[in-house]
Structure formats: C-alpha cells, structure tokens
Amino acid sequence: MDDRRPADDDRGVELDLLTLLPRLTQLGQVLHRSGLMERAMERVGIAIDRPGMSILVTLRMSDRPLRIGEIAERMQVVGPHVTRQMNELERRDLARRVVDPQDQRARLIELTSEGAAVADRYLRTILGWFTDALAAWSPQDRQSFGRLLGRFADDLTAHLAALDDDLPPAP
Amino acid sequence: MDDRRPADDDRGVELDLLTLLPRLTQLGQVLHRSGLMERAMERVGIAIDRPGMSILVTLRMSDRPLRIGEIAERMQVVGPHVTRQMNELERRDLARRVVDPQDQRARLIELTSEGAAVADRYLRTILGWFTDALAAWSPQDRQSFGRLLGRFADDLTAHLAALDDDLPPAP
DNA sequence: TATTGTTATACTCTATAACTATA
C-alpha cells in the first residue's frame, strides 16, 4: 500500500467516487426493483419469471445455440438453475433442447420461433423505453455514456479478479 | 407519438442503445453477483448478510436517525423486511431502536459506534477498489461518468413513473 | 476418471397478511 497524502487532486477524486456509490445504488434499484422487467413482459403479453426471460434474452443475443453450461456462465449462475428454468421454457415451447451431435452428453439449447419472437418484442420494449428516456440527450452524451459504462464494468471486473489473484481463496 | 423515419441519425441512436443493454447487464452482474459486497465485508471482518449491511450503509449515508419506514423507502423494500434485519443488527449491537419522542408509535434507528465504524470501513474498502479500478481514467472521464450515470438513473426512473401515469394499474 | 447435465434439497432475500399499539 502506498503512503498517500490528502492532496487537493486526490481529494477531488475521492469526492467524485463518493457520489458514484449512491448513483450506482439508484441505478441498480431502477433496473432490479422498479418492476421494469415485469412491466416489459406484461406489455409483451408473456407470463414467465425473470430468470426464464433472462435465458431467452441470452439465447437471442447469441449468434448460435448454447449449451446449458454456456448459458449458466453468461448469466453468472450455476448449472442446475438453468436446467430447472429450461424445463419450464421447454414445456411452454419457448426453447428446446437438442442433443449436441459433437458430444452426446451435452445439449444445445435453441429458441423456438415463438421464443425468439417473445425475446424480440421484450428487447424492443425495453429499448423503446431507454430511447424515450434518453430522448433529450445529446448524441455525444449518449455515446460517452455507453463507452464509459462498458469501461467501468470492464475495469471493475478486472480489478476484482486481480484481488482474487493476490489473495487466493482458502480451500 | 411522432412519425419517425429510420434516418441515419436515428439508426445511430438505436445502435448505441443496443450496446447499452449488455453493458448494463454486465454492470449489474459485477455489482450483484461477483461477491463484491461479501469480499468487502470479509475484509472488514464483519459477518452479517447483505441486507443488514445495506441498512448500516443507509443509516451512515443519512445525516440523522431514520425511522423503520424511512429505511424501507430508501432501500425500496417493505417494512417487515427492515424490522427483521433490525432484530439481528440490534442483537449484534450494530444499531439500536429509540422510541421517537414525537410519536410513541415510531422508532428512530441509530447506529452504535461499532455500527458506524463497520459501515465506514466497508464504504472505504469499496471506494478503495473503485479508486484503484479507475486509476487510469482521466479526471474528465470520471466526472462525465458520474454525471451521466446519475442522469441516466434519474431519466429512466422518471420515464418509468410516467408510464405508470399513462396506464394506471388495475386495482 | 473427468465432464455434462439432472434431481433433490436448502438457503437468502423479499413480499403479503394479520396483528398490536399509539395517534
């Protein structure tokens, strides 16, 4: 650890970061706890739960069918969680399991045409709200926000991973 | 609603927004599902659950003791949830309930000195990680990010609230 | 023997309903 002085420049940085924390909290609440997903699904006219919709979106964003394990990895959840959600999605004919010809143990998950349509309408609804909410933004601000948001997520992810390397978890 | 043409400018906006969605998802995952809170609590040497720590942080960010209902409102949860967490926090001597002299029904929640110290160390830890993760950022980028992040959360919140007004919920 | 996925079970977080005490 370095021996830091509370220089002017340094304090300015700290203040910026202090204001960042409540804003991240606020953003998290808007995205998670405002009923945004539920309202979008209602508007789309589909009644499934959030993890189910997340799977549909994950598949829709991919350019190819995904394995159970790949979906779990992209969603940052464990395998059994995806399996259980998939049982319901398959029953509802929104996605289907196809045995991977390369490996009989694995299953490739693909959207049905209805599943793809649902995911499309859902994404379009959310995107429409974002578009409206940001209607007054300058193109520069929109572009900056996208860039900085991605960079922030990347840098924070990398830094947390680096912490893991410094202090490996107890076995 | 306006009669929109898919002009060049318009399409540019849509593309920006399409990239926004995965980035928001990624950010949400880093903040919620990367063990960030757990690791910070471990480093601070406190073993409480996430909602309990959120209450401590909420109180620490406030400039005065808060009622149960006020904490619930700021955390966007219902009252009973705060009550149950408070039982544990009070048992652990991290916060205490004081009857509101203005209203015998209400309780004012205040941090104990240990609770305040824990919240401080926790916030400092997280802020330290943010500082390190953003060490390579220009002051302009840091400032822009904070501004745009707050604006985005505000604008999205406002727009979703406006949707409610247009289409009031069924009773 | 290692890997992919499934089944069964348990835990965390949060909500709803019914209740108590005070206003």
Next chain:
DNA sequence: TATAGTTATAGAGTATAACAATA
C-alpha cells in the same frame, strides 16, 4: 379510524450435494 411497526407465513431466485450418462 388511520398509521408505525411487528409477527408469521409464503414465494422467488439461486446454491450445494448426490447422481446418471457419456467422454
């Protein structure tokens, strides 16, 4: 009778452990 908080219960979301099938 309305409001602040509590108790009891239920539900959504996710994890862990034990297992089956294939590699």
